[in-house]
Amino acid sequence: MSLPAVAWGISVAGWIMSPIISKLLDKVLSHCKSNKAETLRHLLTDVLPRLTLTLEAAEAINHSKLFEAMVRGLKSAFYDMEDILDELEYIRHQKMLDGQNSSKSKKKKKRLRITSDVEAGPSNQDICIEPSLTLTGPLNARLKDSMAKIEELIVKAQGIIALAESSSKGKTVTAKNIHTRTTSAPVELVTGRDEDRDRITRMLRDTEYDNSRSSNNKCFSxxxxxxxxxxxxxxxxxxxxxxxxxxxxxxxxxxxxVSQNYSVGDVFKEMYEAASVDKNKACPEYNSLDVLEKELEKKLKDKRFLLVLDDIWCNKDVGQQQLPKLLSPMKAGKRGSKILATSRNKDAFSDLGPGVACNVFPIRDLDDQAFLELFMYYALGSTNPDDSGEMELRSIGAKIAQKLKRSPLAARTVGGQLRKQQSNVEFWKITRDRDLLDETTGALLWSYQQLDEQIRRCFSYIIIFPRRHSLDRNELVKLWVAEGFIQTANPEEDPEVVGQCYFDELLATSFMQPEELKWGVPCYLVHDLMYDLAEKVAGNDCFRFEKGQRRQVPCDVRHIFVANGEMATEEIFKLKNLRTLIIHDQNWSESANEVFLQKVFEKLLKLRVLVVDYEKKNTDMGTLEIPESIGHLKHLRHLSLKVPGYCKLILPGTLNNLYHLQALILESLSGLKFPSDMGKLSNLRHISMRCSGKTLPNIGRLTSLQTLEYFEVRNEHGHEIKQMRDLNKLQGDLRILGLGNVKSKNEAQEANLAAKTRLTGLQLVWFGGTTSPEVEAEVLEGLCPPGGLKSLEIRGYKGSEYPSWMVGVQNGGPKYLNTLYLEKCYQLGPSPELFDCFIHLRELSILDSCWDYLPDNVKDLRCLKRLRFYSCLNIKSLPELPLSLEDFTAYWCDRGFTESCKQVDHPNWQKLQHVKKCSFFPL
Structure with missing residues (x-):
C-alpha cells in the first residue's frame, strides 16, 4: 500500500461526501422524474457512504485501478450536472434581463423557477422549467447522458465495494496519528536552535509583558x-x-x-508529582477532582514555576474545551510564572482562556547547514569523519538530506534507517534515489484529515501554482469562490467571508505560512512538505506547464497553470472540460494576442477562471483588443487580464454577456476602453483596475460590488457621484477622485457613504474641478463616512473648515479612526477638536498644509505611534508628546531649525528622547 494511494483514497472519499456534492445532488433531485430521483437518492444515502468508507480503508487500495476509473467517471458526471445547472441559471438570467428590457414599467419582476416534470408537461422530459424555458435539445440530452452514466457507475461501484469489503474482512486502516508521549529530556544533539532558545529564555524573564497584558488574577503568561x-x-x-x-x-x-485526548485528573496528578520535593513519591489517590485541584494549588502556592504543555490541541466545540480547567490551579503560583506551550494549530493557544497574556510565534526552519549536521548525526552518529569509507557516505548523505525538505522528523526517520546500514554503501545509494518523505507526509496526512472537506479541497487546489509561489490571500479566496469550492449555509452569507475563515484555518495549522511583505502586501507560502502532501491528495485535477518540464497532460485535468506563455500549445485546446487557465509569464510572448485568445474563447467553453498575467512592464505593444467571442464563456466567474508595458486594453461589448462574472481584474498602463453599459453583470463583486485614468461607467446597478479600488467623479453621464448610492456592500479601501466636480452638499450626500459600513479605508481627492472653497466645505460635510472607518485620507481640499463629523459636532462619522492623512489642504489649520474626536489615532500625517503648531491635547493620544510632518510645522512650538510615540519624522523649510535640533540642550529636542525613531530632514 503506497502513501499516494492512501492520500488519493482519503481525498476522493472526502470529495464524494462533501457538502458541494450533496448540494448538487439535492438540487438535481428536486427536478428529476421519480425513477431518476430514486436512483440518485440511493446514490446519496447508500452507495456513496459505503464507497467513502471503502476508499478510506487501506485494503481498498488493492482495487485502486478499478476505483480510479469509476471515480473519474463519477467526477465527470457530477461536473456535467454542475455545468448544466450553471447554464440553466444563465438562461434564467438572460430571460430576466429580456423581461426588464421589454417591460420597464413592471413593479415586481417575475422570478423564473424550475419545476418538476409533473408541472412541466411531457413525460419524456426529465428536467423542465416554465414553458418558455423548457429544456430541449443538447442541454437535455447532456443531462440524460449524465444520469445514465451515474446509473452505470452505481452498479459498478456496488460490485467494487462488495469485492473490497470481502477482501478487507471489516478491517479499516487509514493514515493515523500515532501519539508518542514526550518527556522533558532533549535528544542528545540539538542543532540550529540556540538563537530560538535564547529568545524564549528572554521572554521567560519578561515580567513587564505580564503586567501589561494579564488580568489581575493571572500570575502567569x-x-x-x-x-x-x-x-x-x-x-x-x-x-x-x-x-x-x-x-x-x-x-x-x-x-x-497533553496531546488530543487527555484526562484533567491525570494531568493534575502529573503536575502534583513534578511539584513535589520527592520526585519518586506518587500522587495520593483522591476520589474528588476538586480535592486534587486544591492539593495541587497548595504545592504551587507562592512558587514561580515553568509549566511546559507539549502538543495542545484546538477544540472547535467551545463547550468541550478543557484547557482553562487544566490551568485553574496555576493561579496559586507566584507572579512571573510562565507556561511554554507547543501546538500544530495557532488557534489552540486562545483555548487557554480569556485574560491570559499569550506571545505566539511559528517555529523556524533549520538552515541547510544545521539540518545537514542534524541528519548526519542520526545517520552516522559520532564516527570518524576522516575515514575514507565514511567520507563517501557523507557525500551520498548530503544529497539525501537535500531531498528531506529540512524536516527534523524526516532526518530522524530516514537517518535512523541509514544508521543501521552504515556498512552498506549500495543501500545508501538506493535510498538517495527514492522518494523519502512518505513517513513524514504520512504524519501530515493525519493533520489533513482533521480539516473540513471544503477546506481540504481549497488546500489541494494550491498546487496549481508552482512550488514556493507567493500567494495573495484575497486573490486566492476569490479563486476558491469562482471554482465553487465554498458553499454557504445562509444565502445571505458572503462566500468570501467563509473563504477567509478557511484561509485562516490553513494558516493557523501551518498548511500555509506568512512570507515577507511584497510591495506592502502580505504574502504567503506553502511549505515544501505541505506542497508534497497537496500533490498527493489532488490527483489529476491540477496540472502545471513549467519551464524545463514536459509531462503528459491527464485527460481529466480541470485546472492548468502555464508558467511560460509559449508553452500554451494546441494540447490545451483539446481539454474541453477545462475550468481554470492561468498564464503567468514574466515576458510578453506571441501567445498573448487576439488569435490565441480567440482560440481560448471558442475551444474552452467551460472556463470559470481565466488569468492572463504578463509581468514585463517596459514594453510598448500598442493595443490588445479582446475578441468578441469572450461572450461565449457563459460559465466564467473570474477574469484577470494584465498586459505589459503601455499596451492599451480594449474590452468588447460582449463582456456584458458574462452574467456569472464575479471578479474583474484589469491592468494596463496605457488605459482601458470599456463597453458603454456593464449593468448586466449583476453578480460582479470585485473590480480591481490598475490603469491610466479609467473607471467603469454606470456602476450604480452593480449592487453586489464588494471591491472597488477607486471611483472618479466626472461631468459625464454614468460617472456622477450618485452612482455610489446603492453600492452598500463595498468593503476594504475606496478612493474617490474628482470631488471638485461635485457641486453641492446634497449631491455629495447622494453617495450615501455612511451606509457603506464595511469600508475600512477612505481617500477623498479634490485635485481638479472648479468649485469654490465654500462649496468644497459643503461637499466634505456631505461625504460623512461610516462609523467603523479606520483610515481617512483627504487630499487637495481647499476649504477652510473641518466638517462637523470630524470635530465631533454631530453623532455621525468615524469614532475609531486609526490613521488620519491630510495632504495639500492649505486652508486647514490645526484643530484641538480633531484630537478630542479621534482619540484612537495611531498614525497622523500632515503634508504641505498650514499647521504652524501642534495642539497641546496631542499628548492625550495614548495610542499614537507615528507622527509625520512635511514642510508645515515650527519645531519651537512642539508640545509634550504622548509616551506611546515611536516614530517622529519631519521635513522643515528652514535649515536653521534642523541645525538647532541637533543640539543636545535644545528644550524641544529633550522632549523627543523617548521616541524610538526620530528624523529631521531639511528641504
Missing amino acids: VIGIYGISGSGKTTLAQYVCKHEEDENYFDFVIWIH
Whole structure:
C-alpha cells in the first residue's frame, strides 16, 4: 500500500461526501422524474457512504485501478450536472434581463423557477422549467447522458465495494496519528536552535509583558510555539526546559505531554508529582477532582514555576474545551510564572482562556547547514569523519538530506534507517534515489484529515501554482469562490467571508505560512512538505506547464497553470472540460494576442477562471483588443487580464454577456476602453483596475460590488457621484477622485457613504474641478463616512473648515479612526477638536498644509505611534508628546531649525528622547 494511494483514497472519499456534492445532488433531485430521483437518492444515502468508507480503508487500495476509473467517471458526471445547472441559471438570467428590457414599467419582476416534470408537461422530459424555458435539445440530452452514466457507475461501484469489503474482512486502516508521549529530556544533539532558545529564555524573564497584558488574577503568561508535525517544536521546548533546569530561575519546571485526548485528573496528578520535593513519591489517590485541584494549588502556592504543555490541541466545540480547567490551579503560583506551550494549530493557544497574556510565534526552519549536521548525526552518529569509507557516505548523505525538505522528523526517520546500514554503501545509494518523505507526509496526512472537506479541497487546489509561489490571500479566496469550492449555509452569507475563515484555518495549522511583505502586501507560502502532501491528495485535477518540464497532460485535468506563455500549445485546446487557465509569464510572448485568445474563447467553453498575467512592464505593444467571442464563456466567474508595458486594453461589448462574472481584474498602463453599459453583470463583486485614468461607467446597478479600488467623479453621464448610492456592500479601501466636480452638499450626500459600513479605508481627492472653497466645505460635510472607518485620507481640499463629523459636532462619522492623512489642504489649520474626536489615532500625517503648531491635547493620544510632518510645522512650538510615540519624522523649510535640533540642550529636542525613531530632514 503506497502513501499516494492512501492520500488519493482519503481525498476522493472526502470529495464524494462533501457538502458541494450533496448540494448538487439535492438540487438535481428536486427536478428529476421519480425513477431518476430514486436512483440518485440511493446514490446519496447508500452507495456513496459505503464507497467513502471503502476508499478510506487501506485494503481498498488493492482495487485502486478499478476505483480510479469509476471515480473519474463519477467526477465527470457530477461536473456535467454542475455545468448544466450553471447554464440553466444563465438562461434564467438572460430571460430576466429580456423581461426588464421589454417591460420597464413592471413593479415586481417575475422570478423564473424550475419545476418538476409533473408541472412541466411531457413525460419524456426529465428536467423542465416554465414553458418558455423548457429544456430541449443538447442541454437535455447532456443531462440524460449524465444520469445514465451515474446509473452505470452505481452498479459498478456496488460490485467494487462488495469485492473490497470481502477482501478487507471489516478491517479499516487509514493514515493515523500515532501519539508518542514526550518527556522533558532533549535528544542528545540539538542543532540550529540556540538563537530560538535564547529568545524564549528572554521572554521567560519578561515580567513587564505580564503586567501589561494579564488580568489581575493571572500570575502567569504563555509563550506559544506552533508549526507542522515534525518541525521540531517539542525538541525546542525540551532544549529550553533543560536550560531552565540548569539555571534554577524557576522553583520547579513541570513537563506535561497533553496531546488530543487527555484526562484533567491525570494531568493534575502529573503536575502534583513534578511539584513535589520527592520526585519518586506518587500522587495520593483522591476520589474528588476538586480535592486534587486544591492539593495541587497548595504545592504551587507562592512558587514561580515553568509549566511546559507539549502538543495542545484546538477544540472547535467551545463547550468541550478543557484547557482553562487544566490551568485553574496555576493561579496559586507566584507572579512571573510562565507556561511554554507547543501546538500544530495557532488557534489552540486562545483555548487557554480569556485574560491570559499569550506571545505566539511559528517555529523556524533549520538552515541547510544545521539540518545537514542534524541528519548526519542520526545517520552516522559520532564516527570518524576522516575515514575514507565514511567520507563517501557523507557525500551520498548530503544529497539525501537535500531531498528531506529540512524536516527534523524526516532526518530522524530516514537517518535512523541509514544508521543501521552504515556498512552498506549500495543501500545508501538506493535510498538517495527514492522518494523519502512518505513517513513524514504520512504524519501530515493525519493533520489533513482533521480539516473540513471544503477546506481540504481549497488546500489541494494550491498546487496549481508552482512550488514556493507567493500567494495573495484575497486573490486566492476569490479563486476558491469562482471554482465553487465554498458553499454557504445562509444565502445571505458572503462566500468570501467563509473563504477567509478557511484561509485562516490553513494558516493557523501551518498548511500555509506568512512570507515577507511584497510591495506592502502580505504574502504567503506553502511549505515544501505541505506542497508534497497537496500533490498527493489532488490527483489529476491540477496540472502545471513549467519551464524545463514536459509531462503528459491527464485527460481529466480541470485546472492548468502555464508558467511560460509559449508553452500554451494546441494540447490545451483539446481539454474541453477545462475550468481554470492561468498564464503567468514574466515576458510578453506571441501567445498573448487576439488569435490565441480567440482560440481560448471558442475551444474552452467551460472556463470559470481565466488569468492572463504578463509581468514585463517596459514594453510598448500598442493595443490588445479582446475578441468578441469572450461572450461565449457563459460559465466564467473570474477574469484577470494584465498586459505589459503601455499596451492599451480594449474590452468588447460582449463582456456584458458574462452574467456569472464575479471578479474583474484589469491592468494596463496605457488605459482601458470599456463597453458603454456593464449593468448586466449583476453578480460582479470585485473590480480591481490598475490603469491610466479609467473607471467603469454606470456602476450604480452593480449592487453586489464588494471591491472597488477607486471611483472618479466626472461631468459625464454614468460617472456622477450618485452612482455610489446603492453600492452598500463595498468593503476594504475606496478612493474617490474628482470631488471638485461635485457641486453641492446634497449631491455629495447622494453617495450615501455612511451606509457603506464595511469600508475600512477612505481617500477623498479634490485635485481638479472648479468649485469654490465654500462649496468644497459643503461637499466634505456631505461625504460623512461610516462609523467603523479606520483610515481617512483627504487630499487637495481647499476649504477652510473641518466638517462637523470630524470635530465631533454631530453623532455621525468615524469614532475609531486609526490613521488620519491630510495632504495639500492649505486652508486647514490645526484643530484641538480633531484630537478630542479621534482619540484612537495611531498614525497622523500632515503634508504641505498650514499647521504652524501642534495642539497641546496631542499628548492625550495614548495610542499614537507615528507622527509625520512635511514642510508645515515650527519645531519651537512642539508640545509634550504622548509616551506611546515611536516614530517622529519631519521635513522643515528652514535649515536653521534642523541645525538647532541637533543640539543636545535644545528644550524641544529633550522632549523627543523617548521616541524610538526620530528624523529631521531639511528641504
